Structure formats: C-alpha cells, structure tokens
Amino acid sequence: MNPTNQVIINLVVSGAGPLARPPIDHERGATLTRAIAATVALFSLGACAAPTIRTSDQSQAAVGQVPAQVLALAGPYQDLQTVWLNPEDGCYWYRHGGQVETTMLPLRTGAGKVICLQNSDAPSAAG
Structure with missing residues (x-):
C-alpha cells in the first residue's frame, strides 16, 4: 500500500480530512425540533376555534315581537335588542358582543336559567 493511500485512509477513519462527516450539533437539532413542534401546536389550536354560523332561517325578531314576559324574565346583563326565538x-x-368575537347565546333569567317556550307557547325558565 502506498504511503499516500495510508494517510487518506487514516484521515477518513479518524474523522478528519475532506471526506469526514461534520460533527452533529445535537443542541441545534433539539432547538429546531422544539420550534417546529411549537409552530404545529399554534396552527392546531387555531383550528379549534368554533365558528359562529347563522343560517337563513334563524332570522332575528324585533324587540316588539318578543313577549313582554320574556323581557321581564331576562337577566340585566344581556342585549335585549337582539333577542330572537330559535x-x-x-x-x-341574543347576540353577545365579546372582546374577541360576537356570538349567539341563550337568553337567561337573572338566576341563570335558559328561557324557552313550553308546549303551550308560554315562556318558561328551563333548568
């Protein structure tokens, strides 16, 4: 074996020289893995937001069409201008305008019970 070949073989085996692999930076790989995981988690959480969907048959009733009994039962913290019967x-x-989004919520009494119609079409406070 030629001495030049012996030197090249020794450089490759020892991990030095032009044919050797660069050292693996495990810390950089772990940081990259964490960054990818955080990005995937962020996009996954964005998919969890429930959209507010209104269909055309869910038209809002004007306050004049909502019975006075319903308005009397309703708690003071709700927007009675947007009440409608589902x-x-x-x-x-009713439509609740929050800091982040506007959504429809069930109309509730001051005690927190949902206001619904009974079979006789009279409003009641359901538990």
Whole structure:
C-alpha cells in the first residue's frame, strides 16, 4: 500500500480530512425540533376555534315581537335588542358582543336559567 493511500485512509477513519462527516450539533437539532413542534401546536389550536354560523332561517325578531314576559324574565346583563326565538330548540337567544368575537347565546333569567317556550307557547325558565 502506498504511503499516500495510508494517510487518506487514516484521515477518513479518524474523522478528519475532506471526506469526514461534520460533527452533529445535537443542541441545534433539539432547538429546531422544539420550534417546529411549537409552530404545529399554534396552527392546531387555531383550528379549534368554533365558528359562529347563522343560517337563513334563524332570522332575528324585533324587540316588539318578543313577549313582554320574556323581557321581564331576562337577566340585566344581556342585549335585549337582539333577542330572537330559535325554532329548532324553542329557546330565546341574543347576540353577545365579546372582546374577541360576537356570538349567539341563550337568553337567561337573572338566576341563570335558559328561557324557552313550553308546549303551550308560554315562556318558561328551563333548568
């Protein structure tokens, strides 16, 4: 074996020279893995936001069309200008404008009970 070949083989085996692999930076790899995991988590949480969906048959009733009994039962913290009767569940709902989003919430009494229609079409406080 030629001495030049012996030197090249020794450099490759020892991890030095032009054919050697660069050292692996495990700390940099871990940081990159954490950054990717954080990005995936952020996008995943964004998908959890529940959209507010209104269908065309859920038209809002004017306050004049909401019975006085319902307005008397309603708690003071709700927007009574946006009350409407949901025909699917027979309960009254109102539009709540929060800091982040506007959503529809069930109309509640001062004690926190949901206001719905009974079978006789008279409003009641359901538990």
